[in-house]
Amino acid sequence: MSVPDEDVTLRGISLIRAFTDGAKSRNVIDDVSIDLHRGQVALLMGPSGSGKSTLLAIMSGLLKPDAGQVMARENGRWLDIWKMSPREREQFRLRNCGFIFQGYNLFPALTARQQLEIILRWGDGVPGKEARKRADEMLGLLGLAGKEHKKPAQLSGGEKQRVAIGRALIKRPRFCFADEPTSALDWSSGQVVIDLLQKASHEYDSTIIVVSHDHRLLEHVDVSYQLEDGRMMENAIPCPTDTWRGHQ
Amino acid sequence: MNYSLSTLWHERPRYLPGIGAVAFSAVLIALQCGLLLGLFKITSIPVDHTRADVWIGSPEVLSVDLGRPIPMSQLSRVAGDPRVAVVEPYYQSFGSWIKPNGGSELCILIGCSLEDDSLGSITELTPELRAALTEPLSVVVDRAERKNLGVNIGDYAEINKQRVRIVGETSAGLKSLAGAYVFCSRPTAAQVLRGVMPKDHITYLLLKCHNPADAEVVAAEMNQEYKDSHDMTVMSSSQFSTRSRMHWLIKTKAGIALGYTALLGLLVGAVVTSQTLYAATVASAKEFAILLAMGIPRWRITSMVLVQSFWVGLFGVLLAYPCIHALAWLGTLVGVFIPLPWELLAMSGGITLVMALFSGLIALRSVRTIEPMSLLR
């Protein structure tokens, strides 16, 4: 096993996960290793059913692999997240993980501000006033100033996804996992979303992993992986460096 | 918690069945208890609407309408008692009322002193009515029962084959469970009841104590003093009132009926409410799953569901109160008096609120099914 370089913060090592459908069992994730770096957005691509969501779930501590390890670096220490107790893992996710999914999954009854507040108040017990301030700041960064009071039904798809991003990023997570965050959006909204993730990864020094079908995202991310039939095809394809990004 | 309240408001149609179910339970319980309370109240009217402090009746008398004759001679036993200020004989007995048209009804004949300071005459008997009753073989009935008794004022009817004249009516809605109250003087009562009561017998002795606050103590002491003769029971008026109501509650099994109805109402309420909360939680499962994925502990969601159940309960109870009063008012229109003391309203509200919280607990199994993995597909 190679010694990971300084910037690696999340490692999947020889991961295997099988699902049984009917009588026979099939490796949906078949000996996958992956290193993710801080301050980078990684794109995970592959055909439908290739195991992308499954890999994301394993890496984020939601689905236990049959074999292999997921190592996460927190404050310079390496932790094996699948050796933790469920309670420890929940607390690890609370400290470190943000999630974005295709379907927005916003509470229909709550305003944009409340969707963000609830994470701070319920997660970290941040007092109401401060939570509100931080939520408004985050909404401002996402270009949603003035829409703090809007409920999901009053927001466009792109705006809703930006609120969902705000919810994932408000606690400045060390790791952020996004499953098809752009696939319900038109290309220009999708571009805004991926650029916001890109900016956040640099600003918060976060490790962000995005699952998508969309090849157009390739030039907006730092690195991409291709999964096919549960196997990693080519490892870590660094994407063409854009001049505007300047960080590598 | 304001998130619960926002959700409730935003998804009003979803929560409405739950709120309605809570209201239904509260209305059912309050009206049932109110009806019963009203019912039992009328069983003790002769005790509650008179001034006596202590009642002496036949041994182990179960209810005021079930007193058997006791010898008048017992009067002398208590008359000299230093604790007693006034003693007054009192007649009460079931009688058979024959309407002028020949039909018959059961009635309860009450014969009491007609003085202004009478212990046994109910407060509804005005001085004019009492004056009218001094006429031999005259009676007064309540307006609410006059139609059932088939008479107008001035008419003649028969009680136990004895012709009596109706000289007036009270207008207080004095109904009873078993038969219509018919009020008269003691001589009239003695005359009418001569066939059913042994000579020199009465039904009750009513006492006024020097100190009315001592009624309970006096009753207890007298019971003790006369316990060996086994020929009378001494009760304070409040004891006798309660005893009469409890007798009817038990004898009619109304209490059991009430219990079952209330239980059924609560059950229906709990099922609908918990189903409502369950469905609402399941509908938000993905949103909650995101929170779980981000490491927010499950108890936060649990408590949100419970807080929601509290609000559903509260709104249901608040909705119930106007309904209860409206239905009670409708009841008075058809002559059913439903007393609604605040204790009863508080109790029915409290019970249904607890039921709503309990429904919340049942609905919690929905929280257990929330799984962050369901989001990753």
Ligand SMILES: Nc1ncnc2c1ncn2[C@@H]1O[C@H](COP(=O)(O)OP(=O)(O)OP(=O)(O)O)[C@@H](O)[C@H]1O
């Ligand atoms: N809970 C499960 N039980 C059985 N099989 C499963 C389960 N979850 C996923 N699979 C199977 O694992 C394979 C990979 O699923 P996964 O959701 O990871 O694919 P994906 O790459 O995300 O596909 P898509 O792009 O369509 O979202 C699929 O063939 C799927 O049928």
Ligand SMILES: [Mg+2]
């Ligand atoms: Mg998928």
